[in-house]
Amino acid sequence: xxxxxxxxxxxxxxxxxxxVFLVACAEDEDTTSEPNAAxxxxxxxxxxxxxxxxxxxxxxxxxxxxxxxxxxGFGYVNSDGxxxxxxxxxxxxxxxxxxDDPDALEIRPLSAQERFTALQTGEVDVLxxxxxxxxxxxxxxxxxxxxxxxxxxxxxxxxxxxxxTSLEELExxxxxxxxxxxxxxxxADQFRKYGITYEQVLFDDSDAVVxxxxxxNIDAWTTDKSGxxxxxxxxxxxxxxxxxxxxxxxxxxxxxxxxxDDQWFDIVKWAxxxxxxxxxxxxxxxxxxxxxxxxxxxxxxxxGLEGELGQMLGIDDTFAINxxxxxxxxxxxxxxxxxxxxxxxxxxGLNDLYTNGGILYSPPFx
Amino acid sequence: xxVDLKIVENxxxxxxxxxxxxxxxxxxxxxxxxxxxxxxxxxxGFIIIGIAYNVLSWVLFxxxxxxxxxxxxxxxxxxxxxxxxxxxxxxxxxxxxxxxLCSGSFKGTILRLSGILAGIYLIHLLxxxxxxxxxxxxxxxxxxxxxxxxxxxxxxxNKRIAIIGWVITIPLVFFFIHGFxxxxxxxxxxxxxxxxxxxxxxxxxxxxxxxxVLLALGRTSKLPxxxxxxxxxxxxxxxxxxxxxxxxxxxxxxxxxxxGLTIDNLLRxxxxxxxxxxxxxxxxxxxxxxxxxxxxxxxxxxxxLNPFQTTFFIVLPQALRAIIPTIVGQSISMxxxxxLVAIVGLLDLLGIAQxxxxxxxxxxxxxxxxxxxxxVYWVIAYSMSYSSRRIExxxxxxxx
Numbered sequence: 031x032x033x034x035x036x037x038x039x040x041x042x043x044x045x046x047x048x049x050v051f052l053v054a055c056a057e058d059e060d061t062t063s064e065p066n067a068a069x070x071x072x073x074x075x076x077x078x079x080x081x082x083x084x085x086x087x088x089x090x091x092x093x094x095x096x097x098x099x100x101x102x103g104f105g106y107v108n109s110d111g112x113x114x115x116x117x118x119x120x121x122x123x124x125x126x127x128x129x130d131d132p133d134a135l136e137i138r139p140l141s142a143q144e145r146f147t148a149l150q151t152g153e154v155d156v157l158x159x160x161x162x163x164x165x166x167x168x169x170x171x172x173x174x175x176x177x178x179x180x181x182x183x184x185x186x187x188x189x190x191x192x193x194x195t196s197l198e199e200l201e202x203x204x205x206x207x208x209x210x211x212x213x214x215x216x217x218a219d220q221f222r223k224y225g226i227t228y229e230q231v232l233f234d235d236s237d238a239v240v241x242x243x244x245x246x247n248i249d250a251w252t253t254d255k256s257g258x259x260x261x262x263x264x265x266x267x268x269x270x271x272x273x274x275x276x277x278x279x280x281x282x283x284x285x286x287x288x289x290x291d292d293q294w295f296d297i298v299k300w301a302x303x304x305x306x307x308x309x310x311x312x313x314x315x316x317x318x319x320x321x322x323x324x325x326x327x328x329x330x331x332x333x334g335l336e337g338e339l340g341q342m343l344g345i346d347d348t349f350a351i352n353x354x355x356x357x358x359x360x361x362x363x364x365x366x367x368x369x370x371x372x373x374x375x376x377x378x379g380l381n382d383l384y385t386n387g388g389i390l391y392s393p394p395f396x
Numbered sequence: 397x398x399v400d401l402k403i404v405e406n407x408x409x410x411x412x413x414x415x416x417x418x419x420x421x422x423x424x425x426x427x428x429x430x431x432x433x434x435x436x437x438x439x440x441g442f443i444i445i446g447i448a449y450n451v452l453s454w455v456l457f458x459x460x461x462x463x464x465x466x467x468x469x470x471x472x473x474x475x476x477x478x479x480x481x482x483x484x485x486x487x488x489x490x491x492x493x494x495x496x497l498c499s500g501s502f503k504g505t506i507l508r509l510s511g512i513l514a515g516i517y518l519i520h521l522l523x524x525x526x527x528x529x530x531x532x533x534x535x536x537x538x539x540x541x542x543x544x545x546x547x548x549x550x551x552x553x554n555k556r557i558a559i560i561g562w563v564i565t566i567p568l569v570f571f572f573i574h575g576f577x578x579x580x581x582x583x584x585x586x587x588x589x590x591x592x593x594x595x596x597x598x599x600x601x602x603x604x605x606x607x608x609v610l611l612a613l614g615r616t617s618k619l620p621x622x623x624x625x626x627x628x629x630x631x632x633x634x635x636x637x638x639x640x641x642x643x644x645x646x647x648x649x650x651x652x653x654x655x656g657l658t659i660d661n662l663l664r665x666x667x668x669x670x671x672x673x674x675x676x677x678x679x680x681x682x683x684x685x686x687x688x689x690x691x692x693x694x695x696x697x698x699x700x701l702n703p704f705q706t707t708f709f710i711v712l713p714q715a716l717r718a719i720i721p722t723i724v725g726q727s728i729s730m731x732x733x734x735x736l737v738a739i740v741g742l743l744d745l746l747g748i749a750q751x752x753x754x755x756x757x758x759x760x761x762x763x764x765x766x767x768x769x770x771x772v773y774w775v776i777a778y779s780m781s782y783s784s785r786r787i788e789x790x791x792x793x794x795x796x
Contacts (some may be wrong), residue, residue: 069419090755099741099743099747099750099751100750100751100753101754102754102755102756103756105754106751106754106755106756107470107474107475107743107748107751107752107755108755109466109467109470109755109757110478111470111474111475111476112475113471113479114755118744131538136583137585137587138585138661138741139742139743139747140741141739141740141741141752142741143643143647144643144741145645147647147650148650150651151650151651151660152651153650153658153661211483219571237753237762240760258569260759261759262755263759264759264760265760272398293664311543372758374758375754396610
């Protein structure tokens, strides 16, 4: 009798502990157990319906942008704690087009691995994180690339006194490259094409590559040309280094949205194009007021006086001029982040209007 | 011969020979006692002086520490809005006060820790780059410490009050940082820097402990379902690196969630860290449980305690006491492991450091940034290990 009582108490105790434990576990695990119940037949990357994204953003009151928090010139945190950079300015472009307020946004810093997942799952509305437009990403990853905001290409930096001026002369050189990036495979591809033998030295951090290059451990190093230029500016004696004119690859970088919501795709696309169109029309954040009563039909459509372009997108007719008013046109954005007044002093090159020898070209706003 | 020895022995009995000679004697006996040691001393000396000279000249003359001083707020609280910063300061004041209260009640280790804290406040108070508004707040922190200490000295039952105070403080932390609708909401993307590091480590350490105790008890349970579940959980988690868990939390979990349902990415990482630490805590607790001799169980049975009472009043208190040093050691490693979240895009101390060094204004200053945050990690981790050593001593854990 007594033994049975004890056994019963033991059982009771174990169940008590067990249930407390299970409750604790259930609390922690409902992140994984809930979806099974709710998602049902859905595919792994559920696509949004037309208009869903815009409605969700307007409801939320701000747009969530996947960005880079550690790329000089493109995305970083300044001393006041605000995000700054070329990519960040295009995030502000999207916010200004939607809300007439460039600060109605949240930048979600994303690593290279998680950026596409974050976009596919709707954690971010748009990805503006120096992402190269490739067929594979466009199709297989279920993303849509809006117009390219920055045409980059992979380059190689060598010491000026080495006398090397072309790829062929790099025969047998030790070349530093960051692992896990497209630059690594581009380097291999190009050198195989030309039949040049070289020694590849891998690093997992761009600071480490530069350190090794500056200390003379490697003869050359490679990354996107914008990255080479920005790094050259901070080297002990920038004039001792030169960047080869040849490019190893094409790197068109631009905002990306997910498949399935064409309205949202169009909004990001045309908000981005507005900056290019404004540069062509000569509208800046400083002189935009002069254009508000323009007689030119092209300008009148751009600033929203005619044509109801914004309504077709589902946003304000004045979206384009709001972008220019708050963030500025393409040239202003470029100069602010990469232009002659910055330490990068990066020439426009391909990133100039088609009228100036570049390849930036906006389809007409009508 | 034998007589001589006896005399020597006698002398030793009376007064042992002086071992602590003058500095010069020590140097001669240890560094220059024969020719090869002399050579070694000189070679090593030159190398050490060379390195020290280079390090010092870099730290004092070459390094540009403005990257730290200009971004100090970023390192501490990151992008937390300036207008809401008073909340973090008030929170810190409460914590300082609690530290003061505890040091008045418990003395010993916590008093030393408060001393370190006061030292950190004082250094920042005197630093030339600190903004004047921050200096006022730092003075408030010091006052909080002292007032807490003095109150605790006058208060009866101060230990109980101190413990209750901490229990109240923990929800207050989240209330102040987040706002929860009463104060303006600050979204989790704005919780960065040291604030995020401490918060992440704190949540993981505090929540993982009870979870670990339950898992350990479950593992020793006689019910196979519970037992094998716990074993499976512990062994699975312990077989996987922490970074994998973080990547899973950031990349995989969102894919499994239904459309429209998103869980805050900070919450996902906190869950991952807690579940990970819990598995390790469970094994530590199990070690403690096994260290309790069988006699204790038998004695508890003999005086008529039921298994519940045996576990909670006899076994666990002794087991947990035995594993305090291990738990602190694990907490230190968890605190450092939080830096892995920088890889999955959270701006903890390391993450914000990477952002700061990417600011074109400070490009190329990464050495200064990394050295500074390594120093911050060291100060905190060393304080923890120091207190663990003292607790160990005062409990006599290693000496029994």
